[in-house]
Amino acid sequence: MSKSSFLLGVILGGAAATAAAIKLMDTTPQQLKEAAVEKFDDFMEANDxxxxxxxxxxxxxxxxxxxxxxxxxxxxxxxFNSDMGDEDEDFVVDNMVETPYEKPTEVFMPHKEEK
Known part of the structure; x- marks a missing residue:
């Protein structure tokens, strides 16, 4: 879930909760805001x-x-570095080695070479 989807959900959920509180309690948005601010202030004072x-x-x-x-x-x-021992050499992949390409096989299937 992306941050924007989560934020949109929070905003819509908050708006729905506010609308429901206003409709069910017969209060004005201003009264609801004042009550929330008062509760927040009481919490701040109670917890110093x-x-x-x-x-x-x-x-x-x-x-x-x-x-x-x-x-x-x-x-x-x-x-991680202690597992490598005292080797400070760089790992080099030699792309010039000529090995035949082996097709990947499915798990638990025997590998059969086609000639």
Missing amino acids: FDADTLKSRAASSVDDLKQRGLDLANRANSK
């Missing part, structure tokens, strides 16, 4: 959230995730 605190937490979380990603990539790289 501050915009600057949230920004700093988010920034530190992003930095921590970046560092974890780098550590994971380094571990995977060192594990």
Whole structure:
């Protein structure tokens, strides 16, 4: 699913929910908006959230995730490279070797060479 399809679904779902709330509760859109803002403010006060605190937490979380990603990539790289041993040679594919082309066979089928 693409991001645009998901975003469109979220927008349409939110619009449908808002329309249903307005029709079923006999409220105006302005009253609904004020109630949502009031609930959000109450939540922020009850949990002692501050915009600057949230920004700093988010920034530190992003930095921590970046560092974890780098550590994971380094571990995977060192594990992959340790399997190769001490060989620092480049791998070269020799296209000049003349070997007959073998048709691929299906899985679990015996390979028969046609002459």
